[in-house]
Amino acid sequence: MIMNWLELFPENVKRLLLHLPKGVLERLEEVRIREDRPLEINAGGKFHFVSPDGELTQRPQEAYKPSREDGHRLLDLISNHSLYTMEEELRKGFITIPGGHRIGLTGRTVLSGGRVEHIRDISGFNVRIAKEIRGAADEILPYLLDIKRKRLFHTLIMSPPQHGKTTLVRDLARQVSSGLWGRSNVHWPGLKVGIVDERSEIAGCKRGVPGFDVGPRTDVLDGCPKAEGMMMMLRSMSPDVLIVDEIGRPEDAEAVIEALHAGISVIATAHGSSLQDMRGRPALAALVDNQMFEMYAVLTRSGDERSFRLHDSGQRTLQTTRGSRLDGDAFA
Template identity: 85%
Template sequence: MTKNWLELFPDNIKRLLLNLPMGVLENLEEIRIRESRPLEINTGGKFYFISYSGEMILAPEEAYKPSREDGHRLLDLISNHSLYTMEEELRKGFITIPGGHRIGLTGRTVLSAGRVEHIRDISGFNVRIAKEIKGVADEILPYLLDIKKKRVFHTLIMSPPQHGKTTLVRDLARQISSGTWGKSNINWPGMKVGIVDERSEIAGSQRGVPGFDVGPRTDVLDGCPKAEGMMMLLRSMSPDVLIVDEIGRPEDAEAVTEALHAGISVIATAHGSSVQDMRGRPGLAGLVDNRMFEMYAVLNRSGNERCLKLQDGEQRTLTTAGPRRLGGDVFA
């Protein structure tokens, strides 16, 4: 188990987390710390409060309630005692730390000209634990390959938050880059992969070096806005496949369209539960209506049970896997 994220927490909270059963600790997905309110965890899609003795309970009134000092100490630790250097992250409402772990923040917003300038009086934290699960793309990857043209289909992967999109595209990047093509007998060489990692979650880079295994022929543009980053990689790194997480704005759609017209395969993710959801989003409706994507993958989850549905560009269902229980929170 990677313990680097445990070092984020003040001693009081770290002690409680270390009291959890090892299986629970290794499969933690979220840790929610709200000042003067119950400490909460998400493991395997189930939510529990943590008691003063480190036990998992359902009664919020019996749970440990983090103090203001706990919150201030946590903020110091995640910002390395330099909160003023993280103004852009505070404007977006989250901080990504080495390892790709994202920490959502809530508190009082400060506005400038009607827009959020930053967050102050931070009192709420949602620590989302990033996981590297090699092989999670084994089943889906063969469906994403155009055998005749020896290329990767333009693919949009959809799911609600915390259902596994980022874990999946991380393994897709690794396999495509290294030339391991999931559960298929294909023997192609690895392709050049470019990742635009605006939130530093796919590659988990530290000082520009990926912390996760994203493959030997993968170039990562870390912390860069998606639309601008896609254009930068197209101009400078000549990728065969471009991977980008959580598209949604009109400028994202324009950059995806530009990449497709340049002959680059694009694998993107977006929040949603169906192709119809994408039609309801102004930034993405044009991509769907113009059939820019050749494959759609929809991930859904209930607890530890995952469903995966694949559709082609005409939205015809190719395969459905699930519901099934996948060990180790495969799509977490």
């Protein structure tokens, strides 16, 4: 089966990817293209180089080396031949395209007033392939339910990059909005969900319409800065649950506090592997120390297996799961 995201790639690279074993292709998470350097992939958390014959290898000298023409062609494809229209994305160092796929960029930065204005001479690409996994939230969702008050706990989900935070909150939105509650016995109706999707990864919107199933009662602010978007959602859409990805700036923390005081449930994600990591980030330390979140979930990963640890607001460990496989009923 040919995946739509394969059309992102220049013909030379697409041909090599199509030659990969089916199991590897279906588990592909990242494709790293570096001009005149080895083509590298991440499949199921395992990294390989790809030879000119489309074979996997651990020897970089045996790998296909994308040319400058490959890089230029890829840039044309992801920008729809209009790179100048993506100046804001270039300033941030990544482009998110329809489907929620995110392409990180490296090259020479151009500065203005000491800040990055945009990137030129782009020679490195990290294509992160977004996937929709129904049931990704089945195991964790019952622990996030406040049964007495018939609501969700304010929850911060933490993990290093590529551990599945975005895939998890995408399925949380779908289930909460649909009135599906994972492996619990509750039968509540669906709640109104608001997603602030600054990087366009959670919902994968195209012209404002979600490309992923985020549920029938979900509203999405696509491409909107998180802090401003949270306030817009509160004022205009009256959500029961607000979902936001990758908080970390002081203005994000302030907006989270405002939302918490507005009487809605907040589910946010952040980079980190422990509560101690959160305390090391000034913008988030106050949220943890003041017990603004009622539940913390730390995701861990080993290859294709995912696990999570849950802590309450007092930072006591409530639950630790065993690993669940990507192709099982857990998250990716």
